[in-house]
Amino acid sequence: MNFKHISVLLNETIDSLNIKEDGIYVDCTLGGGGHSYEIAKRLSSKGRLIGIDQDTTALKAAKEKLKEFDNITYVHNNFYNIDSILETLGIEKIDGIMMDLGVSSYQLDEASRGFSYMKDAPLDMRMDTESDLSAYDVINSYEEKEIFNILKEYGEEKFSRRIANFIIKAREKSPINTTGELVDIIKKAIPAKFQRDGHPAKRTFQAIRIEVNRELKILNKAIEDSINRLNSKGRISIITFHSLEDRIVKRKFKEMENPCICPPSFPICACGKKPIVKIITKKPLEPSKEEKELNSRSRSAKLRVSQKL
Numbered sequence: 481m482n483f484k485h486i487s488v489l490l491n492e493t494i495d496s497l498n499i500k501e502d503g504i505y506v507d508c509t510l511g512g513g514g515h516s517y518e519i520a521k522r523l524s525s526k527g528r529l530i531g532i533d534q535d536t537t538a539l540k541a542a543k544e545k546l547k548e549f550d551n552i553t554y555v556h557n558n559f560y561n562i563d564s565i566l567e568t569l570g571i572e573k574i575d576g577i578m579m580d581l582g583v584s585s586y587q588l589d590e591a592s593r594g595f596s597y598m599k600d601a602p603l604d605m606r607m608d609t610e611s612d613l614s615a616y617d618v619i620n621s622y623e624e625k626e627i628f629n630i631l632k633e634y635g636e637e638k639f640s641r642r643i644a645n646f647i648i649k650a651r652e653k654s655p656i657n658t659t660g661e662l663v664d665i666i667k668k669a670i671p672a673k674f675q676r677d678g679h680p681a682k683r684t685f686q687a688i689r690i691e692v693n694r695e696l697k698i699l700n701k702a703i704e705d706s707i708n709r710l711n712s713k714g715r716i717s718i719i720t721f722h723s724l725e726d727r728i729v730k731r732k733f734k735e736m737e738n739p740c741i742c743p744p745s746f747p748i749c750a751c752g753k754k755p756i757v758k759i760i761t762k763k764p765l766e767p768s769k770e771e772k773e774l775n776s777r778s779r780s781a782k783l784r785v786s787q788k789l
Contacts, residue, residue, distance in 0.1 A: 487514030
């Protein structure tokens with residue numbers, strides 16, 4: 481299958497980076513190379529782009545899409561390791577960095593990856609296919625309380641307890657091997673009258689995917705390390721697709737814009753913590769009506785941008 485991914489908020493993201501033609505930029509989630517292509521187009525021969533992705537299929541597709549450019553460095557890694565990646569490459573500071581935290585169209589559409597609740601496939605959901613932990617492991621080896629906590633925290637699923645209990649009972653009879661089997665269990669756990677608003681498995685699949693790929697656990701550190709690597713006036717642009725991610729990005733940006741920990745009663749700051757960034761997007765940028773109609777997967781996307789002081 482060809483790697484297909486429609487870049488969300490493409491123009492808004494590229495504009496937000498304020499690209500300098502001789503600058504150094506990082507695309508933390510290279511995917512199909514859509515955002516990177518537009519960044520590379522704006523760079524001179526002195527500029528440089530670092531493309532990072534933990535999915536080897538994405539890296540292969542991006543190299544093909546970006547083959548006309550000779551100033552791109554491809555890195556198979558997780559952006560959680562952005563600090564060590566730049567250290568290894570001998571890069572001290574960068575001028576801009578972006579993250580697109582969504583699952584690619586390819587990953588959703590390729591049944592064998594096990595991301596979609598619409599297609600029956602082996603339980604997998606690994607963005608990095610070389611990773612040890614898969615959705616099968618989560619569903620078949622985690623304790624009931626662990627599964628409940630994941631579904632509640634990462635999926636905000638109101639029937640987390642029932643679904644976790646139904647999973648445990650089902651796997652006592654035999655292992656749960658496929659996405660189809662898991663969807664059937666979820667449908668049995670959620671009362672029919674609550675299954676009318678979207679697919680009943682959506683929140684559970686989101687939660688398991690986040691757990692498998694450690695998506696939220698890595699985000700805080702990745703944002704902080706990225707900002708620390710920015711030159712003055714360098715920008716960080718992050719696209720999120722669900723409220724949990726957006727909340728983390730919003731909170732981290734605010735924390736780095738106003739890091740003071742002094743009590744409100746203090747007349748002046750005594751902690752000495754200075755602002756590190758200026759938030760550019762007081763409200764997140766969202767896709768236009770036209771983009772939402774053309775690409776349904778863009779509907780929940782939000783772009784937040786900060787600039788290093």
